[in-house]
Amino acid sequence: MQARANLKIVSGGEPCAGPGAGRCANCGARALSVCAQVSDAGLSRMEALSEEVELRPGEILAREGDAAAHVFNITGGAVRVYKLMADGRRQIIGFLFAGDFLGLTSDKDYAFSAEALEPVTACRFNRKGYMGVVEQFPELESALLSRFTSDLSAAQAHMLLLVRKTARERVASFLLDLSARAARRGADADSVHLVMTRGEIADYLGLTLETVSRTLSALKSKGAIRQTDSRTYTILARRQLEAMSGA
Amino acid sequence: MQARANLKIVSGGEPCAGPGAGRCANCGARALSVCAQVSDAGLSRMEALSEEVELRPGEILAREGDAAAHVFNITGGAVRVYKLMADGRRQIIGFLFAGDFLGLTSDKDYAFSAEALEPVTACRFNRKGYMGVVEQFPELESALLSRFTSDLSAAQAHMLLLVRKTARERVASFLLDLSARAARRGADADSVHLVMTRGEIADYLGLTLETVSRTLSALKSKGAIRQTDSRTYTILARRQLEAMSGA
DNA sequence: CGGCATCTTTGATCTGAATCAAGCTTGAGT
DNA sequence: ACTCAAGCTTGATTCAGATCAAAGATGCCG
Known part of the structure; x- marks a missing residue:
């Protein structure tokens, strides 16, 4: 399965080579590249949880309020992440491209919806299994924390933009x-x-x-x-x- | 040192008793209450990193761009967290009260500033030490992840408010x-x-x-x-x- | 208690972006 | 090549909230 390539650990944090499209082993690996010491056992457990998916424009990756079943590592295309108000007013939280993650949460449900803008390829994981494996590898867990930190600070910067x-x-x-x-x-x-x-x-x-x-x-x-x-x-x-x- | 009380692990997740003011053992403990299994050794290492502080209104807990030296567990009073634009436009990111945490980040620097609105009491930790201890206790780490998750989803909900x-x-x-x-x-x-x-x-x-x-x-x-x-x-x-x- | 600074309320006016309203462009499908 | 729907641009008008302005309230400190 091609998707496995996305979990291959690369040596450094070298920039993703290709211009966005197709499979890109480095995109996924770069996100996890702090964990060069992860054991082969852990790695293969990760691989067992992964599955490659393709989505057509308009297809939904996640729906606000639904059980958070999956974590996605986008490998190609573009996704929009958004929230809706009861009366239909919409706020787009962000756009995701190759190398971005979606669905990392410790909540039971998704707090947002996500939809493919273009044909999207992604490496999809069972979220519970993913979080479980992450917990066992401190390096993975701190990679996750730093991802949250930067997402949070991006969200705060975006607030500044929206208001001021x-x-x-x-x-x-x-x-x-x-x-x-x-x-x-x-x-x-x-x-x-x-x-x-x-x-x-x-x-x-x-x-x-x-x-x-x-x-x-x-x-x-x-x-x-x-x-x-x-x-x-x-x-x-x-x-x-x-x-x-x-x- | 009184501050140690903030790290005492309580049995359940019982609500914080007092109306905000003073020392409140449960506030801190509640935030960490998922980790009832943390060993005494881990707990005492946490305690060694803690220090009780009091801040007067107007005092700064953290300054955007400065090295992120501390993590605070607010035990009383109120704090405002904000970002500034170059020309002085200000956006307040949020207000913190007893039981809230400040400074949890894996970034080197603070991405925001924080100032006491009222006299504030807090339990202050060396951030690096704190993060180090957290990493060794999976229960603590997943408590941290769920805190980030809820902060992030609160930030996204606030974006919706700000824009729509x-x-x-x-x-x-x-x-x-x-x-x-x-x-x-x-x-x-x-x-x-x-x-x-x-x-x-x-x-x-x-x-x-x-x-x-x-x-x-x-x-x-x-x-x-x-x-x-x-x-x-x-x-x-x-x-x-x-x-x-x-x- | 009195004086001064800070905060709050309310009013009048202005304005940036929303809304309403046409056309125009693009591209997918036949 | 033609059709139609979706998306884009531009213009005219409106409006929610900003800005400007001026009294009141509150509260701190000597």
Whole structure:
């Protein structure tokens, strides 16, 4: 099973090679790379819990309130994670790409929903088994803690954005963030491809789709970005964009 | 040293007795109560790392960007946790009361600042030592993971509030949240005492202090709450308040 | 008790982004 | 190549909450 490759422990923390797509042994391994000392026994128990899955756009990986059955290690494609209010108002919590994890929780149920934006490939684990194995390997557990720490601090930074930044600052921050993620995947940092719609960006940034569209147009006419096609932008003046992103 | 009492392991997860103030052995213990099996050796190592501290209003427990030296278990008083933008815009991430933890992170540095609102008593640990001991006791570690999980899901719920809720929904949610915390501490759930200023509430809810004041006045004139003094409100119509809190 | 600083309330006005409203572009399916 | 639906852009208008402004309340300290 190909998925096993995702658990192979690599020596260092070398950057994920390929530009996002397909199987990427390093993506998964990098996330766990602190645990080079994990015994073969532990590793093979992990492998036994894993299963490779593919999801079509629109397919649901997790639904808010449902029992948290799985942990996913995304190996390709893009996922949106969101919460809904009773009356349908939606907040997108974040977007996940290759190398990201989903469903790590010690709660019984998922606290959010997650849906594939594009065709997604992922390595899926039984959550209880996963958490059980993690508990037995301190190195894995501290990797998990540091993942939570960084998720939490990202959530807090995003709160700051949502409450205190203007529409322009939010959109500029968003483009820079996607650019940084592209760079981490080894792709061209100046070419930002939006896999999500304007409406989804809006729901992530706390704006409306019209405001996102207008703001992108404004950044374009200021010469900070150039639009290749309706979903791809090139960053022309990174410095300027950073200045507009508000800290 | 009194602080040791905070680490005493209690049998169940019984609610913290006193209404917030002073030393409360159960508060600390409750947070760690899953680990009834921790050996005496582990417990005494924890105790050796602990130290009781008192802080005056305005004193800083942690500063964003500084080395994360300590973990605090708040035993009395109230703390505000916040982030700043370069130009001074402030976002309050949350308020902490007796029983809450601060500084649990696997990052080198604090990602936020924290300041005492009232006189605060806390049990302070050397963070590295604390994390080290935690790693050796799986029960402690999974308590920590579940704390992170709930912090993260609280942060995500707060994002939803910040982006999608109206001013009235935010203020109603805030009052209900404080009421729930009071109930957990064993205090009267219908009497909500605000230890923070209108400006601090505003910075937490993503509003201005004028809007918070106006909204409280509006809730008062609708008969949902009654004002005892400028910092204390009584919930008169909880059902109504819940309906106004938007999900 | 009195004086001063801090916090709170309320009113008047302004404004950034939402909402309402057309067209326009893109791409998948036939 | 044509059709239709989904997504995007742009314009006009509205509105919730911000900002500006000015009294009251509260409370601390000498």
